[in-house]
Amino acid sequence: xxxxxxxxxxxxxxxxxxxxxxxxxxxxxxxxxxxxxxxxxxxxxxxxxxxxxxxxxxxxxxxxxxxxxxxxxxxxxxxx
Amino acid sequence: xxxxxxxxxxxxxxxxxxxxxxxxxxxxxxxxxxxxxxxxxxxxxxxxxxxxxxxxxxxxxxxxxxxxxxxxxxxxxxxxxxxxxxxxxxxxxxxxxxxxxxxxxxxxxxxxxxxxxxxxxxxxxxxxxxxxxxxxxxxxxxxxxxxxxxxxxxxxxxxxxxxxxxxxxxxxxxxxxxxxxxxxxxxxxxxxxxxxxxxxxxxxxxxxxxxxxxxxxxxxxxxxxxxxxxxxxxxxxxxxxxxxxxxxxxxxxxxxxxxxxxxxxxxxxxxxxxxxxxxxxxxxxxxxxxxxxxxxxxxxxxxxxxxxxxxxxxxxxxxxxxxxxxxxxxxxxxxxxxxxxxxxxxxxxxxxxxxxxxxxxxxxxxxxxxxxxxxxxxxxxxxxxxxxxxxxxxxxxxxxxxxxxxxxxxxxxxxxxxxxxxxxxxxxxxxxxxxxxxxxxxxxxxxxxxxxxxxxxxxxxxxxxxxxxxxxxxxxxxxxxxxxxxxxxxxxxxxxxxxxxxxxxxxxxxxxxxxxxxxxxxxxxxxxxxxxxxxxxxxxxxxxxxxxxxxxxxxxxxxxxxxxxxxxxxxxxxxxxxxx
Numbered sequence: 001x002x003x004x005x006x007x008x009x010x011x012x013x014x015x016x017x018x019x020x021x022x023x024x025x026x027x028x029x030x031x032x033x034x035x036x037x038x039x040x041x042x043x044x045x046x047x048x049x050x051x052x053x054x055x056x057x058x059x060x061x062x063x064x065x066x067x068x069x070x071x072x073x074x075x076x077x078x079x080x
Numbered sequence: 081x082x083x084x085x086x087x088x089x090x091x092x093x094x095x096x097x098x099x100x101x102x103x104x105x106x107x108x109x110x111x112x113x114x115x116x117x118x119x120x121x122x123x124x125x126x127x128x129x130x131x132x133x134x135x136x137x138x139x140x141x142x143x144x145x146x147x148x149x150x151x152x153x154x155x156x157x158x159x160x161x162x163x164x165x166x167x168x169x170x171x172x173x174x175x176x177x178x179x180x181x182x183x184x185x186x187x188x189x190x191x192x193x194x195x196x197x198x199x200x201x202x203x204x205x206x207x208x209x210x211x212x213x214x215x216x217x218x219x220x221x222x223x224x225x226x227x228x229x230x231x232x233x234x235x236x237x238x239x240x241x242x243x244x245x246x247x248x249x250x251x252x253x254x255x256x257x258x259x260x261x262x263x264x265x266x267x268x269x270x271x272x273x274x275x276x277x278x279x280x281x282x283x284x285x286x287x288x289x290x291x292x293x294x295x296x297x298x299x300x301x302x303x304x305x306x307x308x309x310x311x312x313x314x315x316x317x318x319x320x321x322x323x324x325x326x327x328x329x330x331x332x333x334x335x336x337x338x339x340x341x342x343x344x345x346x347x348x349x350x351x352x353x354x355x356x357x358x359x360x361x362x363x364x365x366x367x368x369x370x371x372x373x374x375x376x377x378x379x380x381x382x383x384x385x386x387x388x389x390x391x392x393x394x395x396x397x398x399x400x401x402x403x404x405x406x407x408x409x410x411x412x413x414x415x416x417x418x419x420x421x422x423x424x425x426x427x428x429x430x431x432x433x434x435x436x437x438x439x440x441x442x443x444x445x446x447x448x449x450x451x452x453x454x455x456x457x458x459x460x461x462x463x464x465x466x467x468x469x470x471x472x473x474x475x476x477x478x479x480x481x482x483x484x485x486x487x488x489x490x491x492x493x494x495x496x497x498x499x500x501x502x503x504x505x506x507x508x509x510x511x512x513x514x515x516x517x518x519x520x521x522x523x524x525x526x527x528x529x530x531x532x533x534x535x536x537x538x539x540x541x542x543x544x545x546x547x548x549x550x551x552x553x554x555x556x557x558x559x560x561x562x563x564x565x566x567x568x569x570x571x572x573x574x575x576x577x578x579x580x581x582x583x584x585x586x587x588x589x590x591x592x593x594x595x596x597x598x599x600x601x602x603x604x605x606x607x608x609x610x611x612x613x614x615x616x617x618x619x620x621x622x623x624x625x626x627x628x629x630x631x632x633x634x635x636x637x638x639x640x641x642x643x644x645x646x647x648x649x650x651x652x653x654x655x656x657x658x659x660x
Contacts, residue, residue, distance in 0.1 A: 079289035
């Protein structure tokens with residue numbers, strides 16, 4: 001059974017301008033209880049955190065612990 | 081990150097603590113204090129800094145027994161009655177005697193509790209009889225304070241490893257098999273004692289939003305503790321006493337009547353009328369909630385819009401920074417202003433959790449399970465209505481008892497074949513070319529839980545549940561497919577969830593009476609004290625299926641008078657009062 005590629009909107013949004021993943025920061029990735037965040041590298045080589053897996057408890061350690069205020073936790077669309 | 085790698089390591093320790101949320105850290109600190117030479121490992125599927133039910137803090141202690149406000153005897157009586165009499169009181173009584181010391185210790189960690197002008201703890205009444213709720217208006221600091229203590233005590237912390245099965249041998253615990261959630265590499269931990277603090281089975285029913293992670297409990301609490309205890313042969317008590325909570329609809333977080341109640345907020349029907357005398361969560365209270373909805377007087381709301389501006393502002397401040405702070409975002413998005421609108425509530429999906437009900441791994445007053453050397457504490461251990469302070473206090477009991485236990489014990493020998501068998505089970509979904517992803521296995525299991533197990537419970541529906549679960553299990557064992565280590569973690573969680581679903585059905589079918597209000601409302605049966613004033617203990621049977629038996633409730637330590645026994649059965653506001 002092949003897998004589909006169904007799109008889903010994710011609740012955690014990272015402001016690329018504020019994110020300092022480039023400098024090696026992984027705080028949001030480290031603290032997430034559901035482990036849904038990862039660091040993405042663009043074609044130009046710059047890094048930023050993003051929500052890779054749509055498995056969010058909208059609990060907010062990522063937002064609270066981010067040293068630059070780059071992370072915003074919204075409510076997942078299905079329940080907001 | 082996340083690519084599947086082949087690897088296995090083995091390490092040894094004296095005490096392995098699985099779960100770094102609430103009970104686990106306290107167990108680690110107490111064990112280390114009592115036995116400084118002991119090699120202790122605190123292991124978590126997430127990161128101990130922010131793991132567990134209280135990852136963002138907690139807004140209060142719901143069950144503090146503080147001299148001058150309550151006595152251990154009174155608390156023990158209240159919880160026995162609230163839990164419909166099915167209670168081995170020794171564990172509750174010991175908790176009630178020692179939790180004050182734990183509060184003082186938490187205070188010394190820098191965790192702030194509400195105090196009055198004289199510097200005394202400012203305890204509030206929420207329960208039916210006694211006064212036990214101690215607000216924590218700055219309760220967002222809990223995890224950070226705990227983490228500081230763990231670093232200070234030099235506790236070994238291992239993050240991002242998920243324990244999947246316990247090892248046993250020589251009739252006692254021998255360790256655990258763990259998998260890295262980002263690489264799928266194995267870690268076998270040999271231990272003389274194991275303390276489980278893995279939280280509730282909070283991903284059992286499906287929230288009505290349909291979002292798998294939109295649960296009341298931290299969604300990482302997917303029932304591994306229950307599943308591991310079951311497969312190791314431990315007894316689990318009263319699983320039919322489900323956790324069902326009155327929550328904010330869709331958001332699925334607590335409405336926090338415990339915070340708002342002492343300030344004048346209350347649970348109301350659609351007419352804005354009070355219909356329950358006491359907002360404390362119990363099965364009987366949930367039954368009244370259910371009846372109100374069935375009677376056409378719903379929805380049910382948390383009512384704050386009659387309160388003064390400064391009161392509402394304070395409630396808002398506390399609720400929007402502590403425990404579930406996205407609550408503020410949610411209400412803003414819906415245009416709900418506590419000053420103007422009531423907050424719509426609903427009845428949650430089911431779960432296992434002793435923190436709020438009584439469904440958990442059986443433990444005694446030392447947090448010992450039925451397997452020597454294996455302990456359980458917190459939401460997954462069956463001490464009723466235990467909440468956060470219960471997790472801390474019983475975590476402390478477990479840590480102290482384990483510290484003594486390991487001083488006289490060596491490692492138990494176990495069968496190496498158990499490790500190979502577990503590796504084969506765990507890695508099976510990685511060996512297929514395609515198949516069913518874990519999220520679909522999980523969704524189907526949980527949707528069936530809602531369809532067939534959500535109370536009121538009906539025998540024929542529960543039999544259907546068992547049939548459907550068996551079909552899903554066949555799919556899970558033969559066709560589940562994962563593409564990376566992260567999905568493998570979800571696959572393992574799906575397996576725990578299915579185990580819990582099977583246990584929920586079996587336990588509910590076994591107890592042929594109604595008890596605990598809505599939690600075990602079996603519509604075909606009345607309450608039956610003659611035959612069912614007992615615990616039910618579920619174990620893994622010889623055929624690999626859940627097996628249940630009765631176990632006597634131990635003689636009470638604190639006597640309860642006949643006319644006190646039904647205090648929690650009288651929840652409904654009398655019509656004359658309601659009409660005022």
